[in-house]
Amino acid sequence: MTTITAPEATRTRLRNERAILDAAEQVFARHGYRGASVQAIAEAAGLPKSNVLYYVGSKRQLYVTLLERMMERWNAMLDDISVDDDPAEVLEAFIRSKMELTRTHPQGSRLFAAEVLQGAPFLQDYLRGELRGWVHARAKVFEQWAAKDLMDPVDPVWLIFLIWSSTQHYADFEAQVLGITGREALEASDYQDITDFLCRIILKGCGVVSRRP
Amino acid sequence: MTTITAPEATRTRLRNERAILDAAEQVFARHGYRGASVQAIAEAAGLPKSNVLYYVGSKRQLYVTLLERMMERWNAMLDDISVDDDPAEVLEAFIRSKMELTRTHPQGSRLFAAEVLQGAPFLQDYLRGELRGWVHARAKVFEQWAAKDLMDPVDPVWLIFLIWSSTQHYADFEAQVLGITGREALEASDYQDITDFLCRIILKGCGVVSRRP
DNA sequence: AAAAATATTGACCAATTGGTCAAGTTGCTT
């Protein structure tokens, strides 16, 4: 019996699709949706252009698939929290997991950045819906923590943006970071240092008090 | 007597060049270098494509001109500091002026982001030279402040990146910020709030003590 | 081994790309 809805996931298909998705993520991240050409993606994947289109259907579909893959990674990162959790632990885990996403998926992070830079034409619904809800749910918890004097009464949404931006930076502006620090690449230990730095500054900065000291 | 090297800056030329530069900044910021088409820029400027090329020579020259214009704005922001300055004042002025650049020139900020996203092919020299020197000079001062116990001994380069990223965010990820906050645009008062928030978190976060309390 | 499904790819298409050019029109100076 064969699957009716989706094409059979043969060995060949799996291998080629992965090569195409990875290549496309690089090219789209670098040059944005318009600036990326199917030809360039095909070359990066080591396949003829026709073959790429055979698998992915169209440039647009390929782009959407990549965004969905990235949003899945993003969602996998986001766990729920409650007032009863420890603010220090939660904020630190938040920073660490976001930085880990940046470190392990820099291309995807840059793809996301390129999409938002052009006004998020494909992600607007996601931003205004799912993500917005998630942010405000978390914001409420932050405010409750502040009411309990477990942290300073800072605007929780700006705080979330601070964590996003300061971590995202090391993917999106990697070229600048490398140019200024004079390195070839950032090692795992660098990410460790930066994460520690950000946890320290941000936790201290918003006066977070650990409930379990 | 006429200028020999540069073309006369006639009224017409001035008007058209400004329209072209502003239009191009928008289009390049949205779609990156490759993704931007001269046709799209021309339409945004309200001129025929041939006319645009008459003024700017080529797409590449236009892009370089825009990057130079943005780097001038960037440089105008950067004033020198010394160990004798007040850390609190300097850091706050740093954050405020960077945020002001983001607010008044969002397109240019996004253009810069798009350039760095694609690996900074045109700005590599600037990043590895001028800007790198500026960063390290300032980093030295931060370290001296830390040695004098005027602030915590944090890595000064990561601190500079934190300020850059957290302010830059409101230009580059404007679409996300608007989507999540549910606004049409960020007002001057919003920028004021965000700037105050960032000053507060970052100064407190790295234990900055004002020398003149 | 035959049949059926899946994969490969060059040829081709209309549309768009950055850029040139020549023929005009406008604007400024004298």
Place this chain on the structure above:
DNA sequence: AAGCAACTTGACCAATTGGTCAATATTTTT
């Protein structure tokens, strides 16, 4: 008002764009 420089613009160019398709080759299933 005349003359010259600056400006304007449609026609045009080779190259590239995303995408189609039919012919062929390779797997997989029976």
